[in-house]
Amino acid sequence: MQSNINLSELEKIILNKIHEHISKNERVGINGVAQECFVSKAAIIKLSKKLGYSGYSEMYYTILASTNNALKLDFSNNIVSTYESETLTIHVNMLVELLREYSEKRIYLDSLGFCDSAKEYYLQKLLSFGFDAASSYHYEAFSKNKSGLYFFLSYSGARSEVLEKVNVAIENNFKVVAFTSTKDSPLGKIAHMTIEVAGTKSDKEHYLPNFFTSNLIILLELALSKYSNKYLSPQRN
Incomplete structure (x- = not known):
C-alpha cells in the first residue's frame, strides 16, 4: 500500500x-x-x-x-476442552509415568504406514527432552540392550511384520506399548499396554478426514506438558 x-x-x-x-x-x-x-x-x-x-x-x-495476526489457524484455545475426557486423562497419565519409569533406559519407536510421520515426531520430541530414544530398524537392536520401552504406532495393528518385531521385543524383555485404532487388533492383544487412538479409514471416493496421526501427536504433546510440569518444573515438590 x-x-x-x-x-x-x-x-x-x-x-x-x-x-x-x-x-x-x-x-x-x-x-x-x-x-x-x-x-x-x-x-x-x-x-x-x-x-x-x-x-x-x-x-x-x-x-x-501484512497483519501479524491475520486469520491464523489456531486450535490451541479449545484443544484442551475438546480433548478432555476421562479416557484421555488415563492415557496421558499412563504415558507420563511410563516416560518417567524409562527415563534412563532405551526407548525404541516403530511404525507402519501413514503414521511414520508421527513416529518421527515422537522421536525428535523425546530426544529434545533428553530421552534415550531411537528408531528401531532391525531386530538386532533389541538384543543389544538389556531391556527398555518399545512404542509401536500402527492404525490397524494387523500386519505380520509388525507382530514379528513386537514378539522379538517381548522376548528381549522390552515393554511394548501399542498405539493403534483398536485394542482388539493383533498388535493390541500381544502388547503389554495398548492405547486406543481414534481414526477413520475410508476410500478416496468417499474420503473422510483421518485424525489418527494428528491424535497421536496431540497425545504426546499433552503427555510431555504434564511430564514437564510434574517432573521437570523447578516449582514441583
Whole structure:
C-alpha cells in the first residue's frame, strides 16, 4: 500500500473497518464493509484502485497478509476442552509415568504406514527432552540392550511384520506399548499396554478426514506438558 496518498476521512473509515475485522480474525467482504460504513461498493472499489490495487479482493488480501495476526489457524484455545475426557486423562497419565519409569533406559519407536510421520515426531520430541530414544530398524537392536520401552504406532495393528518385531521385543524383555485404532487388533492383544487412538479409514471416493496421526501427536504433546510440569518444573515438590 502506498503511504504518500492523501485519503479522505471516509476512505480512512473504510480502511479502519477492514483492519478492525482482520484484527478480530473475521473475514469481511465488500458488501459487509459497504453496509457498515454506509457507502456504496463503487466507493470501496474506487478506494482500492486509488491505492494501486485491481479491486477490493487484492486490497483486502494484501492488508490481511501484512497483519501479524491475520486469520491464523489456531486450535490451541479449545484443544484442551475438546480433548478432555476421562479416557484421555488415563492415557496421558499412563504415558507420563511410563516416560518417567524409562527415563534412563532405551526407548525404541516403530511404525507402519501413514503414521511414520508421527513416529518421527515422537522421536525428535523425546530426544529434545533428553530421552534415550531411537528408531528401531532391525531386530538386532533389541538384543543389544538389556531391556527398555518399545512404542509401536500402527492404525490397524494387523500386519505380520509388525507382530514379528513386537514378539522379538517381548522376548528381549522390552515393554511394548501399542498405539493403534483398536485394542482388539493383533498388535493390541500381544502388547503389554495398548492405547486406543481414534481414526477413520475410508476410500478416496468417499474420503473422510483421518485424525489418527494428528491424535497421536496431540497425545504426546499433552503427555510431555504434564511430564514437564510434574517432573521437570523447578516449582514441583
